[in-house]
Amino acid sequence: MTTIAERVRGRREAGPGGFNRKLVTPMILGSILNPINSSMLAVALIPIGKAFGAAPSQTAWLVSALYLATAIGQPVIGRLVDSYGARPLYLTGTAVVGLAGLLGVFAPNLGVLIVSRVLLGFGTSAAYPASMYLLRSESARTGMKSPSGVLAALSLSNQVIAVIGPTLGGLLIGAGGWHLIFGVNVPLSAACLVLGALRLPRRGKPEQGAPPEPVQRLDAWGMGLFAGTLTAFMLFLMNPGLAQWYLLVIAAAAGTGFVRRELRCAEPFIDLRILRGNAPLLATYGRQLLAYTTSYAFLYGFTQWLEEGRSLSASGAGLLLLPMSAAAVTVTALTGRRPEIRGKLMAGAVVQIIACAALLLLDTSSPVWLLALVGAAVGIPQGLNGLANQNALYAQADPARMGSSAGLLRTFMYVGALLASAANAAFYQHGATTGGLHHLSWLLLAVAGLFLVVTAADRSLSRVGHGDDSHADSHADSHADSHQSKDSQGQDSQGQDNR
Missing domain, CATH: 4.10.860 (DNA Excision Repair, Uvrb; Chain A)
Structure with a gap:
């Protein structure tokens, strides 16, 4: 085990050969492109539907298109990053984000807007695998573990952007219409391209006489x-x-x-062999799918009802979601350092059921304070469940396949988002009505109840985080070491969960 004193001494000894801090800004800026595009759309679905005369069941494709493209694109681009390096994929992906933003701004109909979301999904899939590749490369170059501070910064920036996205989107729509939530991708893309071109390293040529790197086959x-x-x-x-x-x-x-x-397959696209004989890991993937089905169904379903059923403006709905954002960030900050996860998941499951049941109490005359309270209640499990599932995975997965295991956790998150989009489309076929919200809440109650059952039945959770004080440090070391080996999925990237 590496002690804190040894880590500090190692950093001091590294001197100028330490981690290249110039990489941090483009890494963080690129990694927030997906969560900002995911969350801002929540308050834009109703204005977009009105602009194109489309029902919520049709605008739901704006959500599904992004997550479908991301679920497919993330592991594909992760493999390409390992084969060709971070710089070309990062620059190509962020350039596609800018083009998608322009296409969205000038989209003449809903179909073109959906195409822009597909491009956004593929474009935003490049930055995070590229960031993890750079961390691994810097670790190999310096002989040091990947700095935990950089990983924490990536995680925190993604989470903060995800929770403030609806409020930011509402303010942008209030200032200049829904087109602005697509237009914001243009300056973000430009900043990524400039910083990426200036700071991301080119892939060096192999030394003379050194054996060539093995070429990874794409499945x-x-x-x-x-x-x-x-x-x-x-x-x-x-x-x-x-x-x-x-x-x-x-x-x-x-x-x-x-x-x-x-x-x-010898080099599979997604290594399913990590699931063999690992029931606790399977349970964690199941919880991840259930948690994000509930989270995203609420985010998009509740927000659309606020605007259409409760007749709030997009900016008003965004501001009303601030308590949810504040609750999620506060809970994460208060509980994130505690290694025990069973209590977090059980608390998150119970509060999740209460919040879903509270949706049945809402109607068009519900006071604003009650709407804000419901949002705050939903923010509590959002701050508990995702991080707890991530910590559970670190304890349950084979360290030699940590990249594949963590990447598959993110795939289950995207599948949950896709299921949530389908649920919203089914219950809002005739508009985001109070009746549709109540029907959606019954489904979410069933999903939240199943989450509670899966959590309570998983006795392995009681052993996670209850070791000696060195548990967290030793596990962090094994996780950092795992980033230095190329896993079969090619991402090595998804250790930080973000929306």
């Missing part, structure tokens, strides 16, 4: 089957019915082929 079949499974399944969920039965058949066939392919 094209695995990527295609994964994309086909998610796309067919989402197409069915967005418009369920007997007439679309063939989509379920396609999803099942593609999913079966994907699993068979990944279990047999």
